[in-house]
Amino acid sequence: MLSWFKKKLGGAQDLQPEQGAGSETTAPVTAEAPGQQQENGARFFLRLKDGLSRTRKTFVRQIDALFLGKKKIDAELLEDLEEILIMADIGAATTQELLEKTREQVRRNALGDALALKKALKEMILGYLLNANRPAERVLPRQSPFVIMVLGVNGVGKTTTIGKLAYKFTQAGQKVLLVAADTFRAAASEQLQIWGKRVGVEVVAQQAGADPSSVVYDALDYARPRNFDVVLVDTAGRLHTKVNLMEELKKIKRVMDKKIPGAPHEILLVLDATTGQNAISQARLFNEAVDVTGLALTKLDGTAKGGIVINICHEFNIPIRFIGIGEQMEDLRDFEPNEFVEALFAEGEA
Ligand SMILES: Nc1nc2c(ncn2[C@@H]2O[C@H](COP(=O)(O)OP(=O)(O)OP(=O)(O)O)[C@@H](O)[C@H]2O)c(=O)[nH]1
Ligand SMILES: [Mg+2]
Numbered sequence: 001m002l003s004w005f006k007k008k009l010g011g012a013q014d015l016q017p018e019q020g021a022g023s024e025t026t027a028p029v030t031a032e033a034p035g036q037q038q039e040n041g042a043r044f045f046l047r048l049k050d051g052l053s054r055t056r057k058t059f060v061r062q063i064d065a066l067f068l069g070k071k072k073i074d075a076e077l078l079e080d081l082e083e084i085l086i087m088a089d090i091g092a093a094t095t096q097e098l099l100e101k102t103r104e105q106v107r108r109n110a111l112g113d114a115l116a117l118k119k120a121l122k123e124m125i126l127g128y129l130l131n132a133n134r135p136a137e138r139v140l141p142r143q144s145p146f147v148i149m150v151l152g153v154n155g156v157g158k159t160t161t162i163g164k165l166a167y168k169f170t171q172a173g174q175k176v177l178l179v180a181a182d183t184f185r186a187a188a189s190e191q192l193q194i195w196g197k198r199v200g201v202e203v204v205a206q207q208a209g210a211d212p213s214s215v216v217y218d219a220l221d222y223a224r225p226r227n228f229d230v231v232l233v234d235t236a237g238r239l240h241t242k243v244n245l246m247e248e249l250k251k252i253k254r255v256m257d258k259k260i261p262g263a264p265h266e267i268l269l270v271l272d273a274t275t276g277q278n279a280i281s282q283a284r285l286f287n288e289a290v291d292v293t294g295l296a297l298t299k300l301d302g303t304a305k306g307g308i309v310i311n312i313c314h315e316f317n318i319p320i321r322f323i324g325i326g327e328q329m330e331d332l333r334d335f336e337p338n339e340f341v342e343a344l345f346a347e348g349e350a
Helices: 036-052 053-058 062-067 075-087 093-106 114-131 158-171 186-201 214-228 243-259 280-288 309-314 337-344
Strands: 147-153 176-181 203-204 231-234 267-270 294-298 320-324 332-333
Touching: 036 053, 036 332, 036 337, 053 062, 053 337, 062 075, 062 114, 062 294, 075 093, 075 280, 075 337, 093 114, 093 309, 114 309, 114 337, 147 158, 147 243, 158 176, 158 186, 158 294, 158 320, 158 332, 176 186, 176 214, 186 203, 203 214, 214 231, 214 243, 214 309, 231 243, 280 309, 294 309, 309 320
Parallel strands: 147 231, 147 267, 176 203, 176 231, 267 294, 294 320
Antiparallel strands: 320 332
């Protein structure tokens, strides 16, 4: 898991940078014991395939239907394909680019029949996903935990994602602290504490209405001497269009950096896949405000709009770290482009 840190890693001990590497170093962290992901691979793939079934129905199965009995790729077929791509929330610009590349291949006679077109589409889509999937080299401070700040609009699944992440990290033997910096919504910190209990990790919270920056400040003070490996900070849901709320996020970020230079080491924006194109403007505005370093796309299980993944990868240079495919603890998947495309294009029922 946490493939964004996985490239060079082995286990939790990698959290400790080498001696003499300066005040900071780029050391990777993992949230899963080696080998565990392989063991769970087949089971998780089925879950993912299941989770993507609605998207597959409105996207890949429609393409299949479009090709039914049609061998020739003509203008009419491409028009119908355009409609399907748009309906799957792949986005206007990405759709046009895909169609243009397809037309180009048709002109070059590189696509013999409809089946070849489907294969080419799959490859082009994988290309977009891989392109945006640069592994991040996170800068870890020598003597402090890895701090992940989680943000997003109301109800996208921030707190749930934090709970699931805490579970992932804990499974990998890492010591996790949750921070309830959502002091705005009633019951927000209780919700986080329920997750804390469920996963078995500590939660730092203050009274409702407290300044979120000061909650974070105190929490980092608490975390530092107690050898926490990972600190997950929950923030209040906020509209990306509300300037003062975005300013508050900047302040929280500044406070973290003051307490632990370089923190937050990951700014994880949570987007709800069911919102389709709106997720794009959320990503843009949050990124403008605080330089988002990773995305988590939730609720892919409940939507036919899974094409948004393709659109996001095409529009942004921000890697998707995780996808949420259900409400349970283990329903957060590392985003793996190959696996995603295979699940999306899976043959057979649904
Ligand atoms: N089906 C499904 N539901 C999800 C997923 N992730 C979160 N949810 C549900 O979405 C709802 C909102 O989740 P929260 O975690 O409370 O969202 P939030 O962003 O913290 O909300 P606020 O703090 O109010 O802004 C809950 O009912 C979650 O169970 C997912 O991947 N799939
Ligand atoms: Mg919340």
